Amino acid sequence: MTSFSHAEYKQRLVKTKERMTQEGVEVLLITDPANMCYLSGYDGWSFYVHQMLLVMIDEEQPIWIGRGMDANVAKVTSWLYHDNIIPYPDDYVQSTTKHPMDFVANILKEIGQSKRTIGVEKDNYYFTAKCYEQLKLGLPNAVFKDSTNLVNWVRIIKSDAEIEYIRKAARIVEKTMYVGIQSIAHGVRECDVAAKIYEAQISGTKEFGGDYPAIVPLMPAGKKTSTPHITWSEDKYTNGMTAILELAGCYKRYHSPMSRTVHLGKPSDKVKDLASTVIEGLNAALEVVKPGVACEEVEEVWRNTIAKSGFKKDSRIGYSMGLNYPPDWGEHTASLRQGDKTILQPNMTFHMIPGIWYDDYGVELSESFRVTETGCEILANFPRELIVKEEVDPLEPLFFNKNVGA
Amino acid sequence: MTSFSHAEYKQRLVKTKERMTQEGVEVLLITDPANMCYLSGYDGWSFYVHQMLLVMIDEEQPIWIGRGMDANVAKVTSWLYHDNIIPYPDDYVQSTTKHPMDFVANILKEIGQSKRTIGVEKDNYYFTAKCYEQLKLGLPNAVFKDSTNLVNWVRIIKSDAEIEYIRKAARIVEKTMYVGIQSIAHGVRECDVAAKIYEAQISGTKEFGGDYPAIVPLMPAGKKTSTPHITWSEDKYTNGMTAILELAGCYKRYHSPMSRTVHLGKPSDKVKDLASTVIEGLNAALEVVKPGVACEEVEEVWRNTIAKSGFKKDSRIGYSMGLNYPPDWGEHTASLRQGDKTILQPNMTFHMIPGIWYDDYGVELSESFRVTETGCEILANFPRELIVKEEVDPLEPLFFNKNVGA
Known part of the structure; x- marks a missing residue:
């Protein structure tokens, strides 16, 4: 059900990783829904809760992290392996005591990505000041870089x-x-x-x-x-x-x-x-x-x-x-x-x-x-x-x- | 052309200031378009660029800051004095060299609000990590507080x-x-x-x-x-x-x-x-x-x-x-x-x-x-x-x- 061939998504990922290499970014955390869709195919009206696509420079596929009830949308609309679709529990939604970025930080730790150079889309609507604060708290050994519009610049030339x-x-x-x-x-x-x-x-x-x-x-x-x-x-x-x-x-x-x-x-x-x-x-x-x-x-x-x-x-x-x-x-x-x-x-x-x-x-x-x-x-x-x-x-x-x- | 009476907007502002007082916030920077509309009446599809409503605890009216071409929307849809509607030049829009929050910080300095306790909506979509960074850079003597949902909690009881x-x-x-x-x-x-x-x-x-x-x-x-x-x-x-x-x-x-x-x-x-x-x-x-x-x-x-x-x-x-x-x-x-x-x-x-x-x-x-x-x-x-x-x-x-x- 993806809108483009898997080959096309892979090609987009290659171009994204080229830019990541140029900018010294090892892990790219994508919150812009258009960039998430561009690289994974993911398409749902779920960007009103926090969600993210992780691109690791040395991994074949991105990882999708989002709300539990939206994991099925990721399975239906993206080309990702189902193992790469990671849902967070519903009590992270609009909570005052826990934040979805705490969950993201824990995943990054679990998969050995917590000490890398991490690009974030600092000026994207869906990457709030709070998202960044929680990530920095949860990943004290990461080096953060501003990767606003990194994927957008890949998108500028259309297939x-x-x-x-x-x-x-x-x-x-x-x-x-x-x-x-x-x-x-x-x-x-x-x-x-x-x-x-x-x-x-x-x-x-x-x-x-x-x-x-x-x-x-x-x-x-x-x-x-x-x-x-x-x-x-x-x-x-x-x-x-x-x-x-x-x-x-x-x-x-x-x-x-x-x-x-x-x-x-x-x-x-x-x-x-x-x-x-x-x-x-x-x-x-x-x-x-x-x-x-x-x-x-x-x-x-x-x-x-x-x-x-x-x-x-x-x-x-x-x-x-x-x-x-x-x-x-x-x-x-x-x-x-x-x-x-x-x-x-x-x-x-x-x-x-x-x-x-x-x-x-x-x-x-x-x-x-x-x-x-x-x-x-x-x-x-x-x-x-x-x-x-x-x-x-x-x-x-x-x-x-x-x-x-x- | 406002959707509610001026008296109603004033009443909402009173309630907002009560909460600001409780939380020790002297200046509230509002980026949530619903909160901007709730307090000022402002209604336009302009939240895709940075914009803000400033509520000062000791000022009668909020100040609207937004893109030049949207100032007229503020004049048409809000109850604000036209002097309280401050447009920023178009070269701040999606620029890599200047950010609308630099403009906001300068306004706060000019009007003597730069050393106060400033509440920001840290987990609102329209308050990006970059917004917060630029504000902190521009206002080194301000104390920032997280005022996410402060106005939302006023909104919860409807008139x-x-x-x-x-x-x-x-x-x-x-x-x-x-x-x-x-x-x-x-x-x-x-x-x-x-x-x-x-x-x-x-x-x-x-x-x-x-x-x-x-x-x-x-x-x-x-x-x-x-x-x-x-x-x-x-x-x-x-x-x-x-x-x-x-x-x-x-x-x-x-x-x-x-x-x-x-x-x-x-x-x-x-x-x-x-x-x-x-x-x-x-x-x-x-x-x-x-x-x-x-x-x-x-x-x-x-x-x-x-x-x-x-x-x-x-x-x-x-x-x-x-x-x-x-x-x-x-x-x-x-x-x-x-x-x-x-x-x-x-x-x-x-x-x-x-x-x-x-x-x-x-x-x-x-x-x-x-x-x-x-x-x-x-x-x-x-x-x-x-x-x-x-x-x-x-x-x-x-x-x-x-x-x-x-």
């Missing part, structure tokens, strides 16, 4: 099998964005649009089903377009309003995010100008994507392109993405921003999202792309424009013509 | 206004469970059932809209009923299968979770026996809920009731719940389990979920309840039984009779 999953996610986001835009209309509640979006995201297509994206639909509208990470409410869309949708399709935890901006009725000149600027900058930045170019160079093209319009943007315009779990589909490695010298390579995948938000309006138009051998592949096929919804649905002919969103 | 939200969430979960059970049928993909569930959860009712639950629908089926925290797949339901749904309704971040087990076709005796045992134990445990009873006593009634059947369960049978964000709707305070001496009080709300899972089958039936002055209020009105779906839909008459799921 062809991963790209196929991301392409499926792109088919789902095309359909979902179409449904979302169709649902937005004067008098409709935001929550009802969100419901339609979810239905499209999760049902997927007839050929393959959707998975839950790591971020909920972000859908600021009206004055709230100045607040990019607000979710939905019971407010109704009204004529004259700008509405943003930032969504992803997700297939087996792989994402293809996209955002579009809709205007109900005739947009003002300032909204049109802002949209034109964003699109022009996005087009120019996508044009420059190819292997060998640095992330900061892509951002620079964006910045120079929009400079003449008088608009500016202080925040990054994109980030590496792929496999992930809540709360983020971003990979926390390369960003398209000033100072990021990461060199683009084939099969890196990014979400380029140059949104610009002011205090009372905002526009977002984004694309996810794969770096190819010679340039870039835009993952989703969707009209790259400010979508103006007047009385009749403006998208219908576009979709018919371009055969999108099927 | 009447909160109870109203939870009741709305219960209306949504009734509808959602009904839709989910109706959708499960031979030959239907799990993802298509999940899509219908989401649509029901998020659209809510005509009177009020739904919010996203902190946990996705958990829906193990067939052999996977042994894996309580697995999500859905593209597999199809088939006749003869046991299918579990664990869902919540959510209204303005307040939850009402529920689980039910469905059997497609005639269930085996072992599934029927297990379901009877779970229901008998659940009924007996709910019967004993009232103010003054300890959590462990409720669990003991469950354990004694099922003992005679030969079944047993090692894990806790429930937990306090209410306001929350991913990855958990549980509050991480009281659990219904051995050794938990928390005394039940009016307006505590729990999810009692005595699931029993074996290696190749499992049954879950749960209820969320509020402790009343004299006993307990079951939040959702839904048939408490193993739901057997034969050729005709068995729920239809039940729903008509009991007027549920409208």
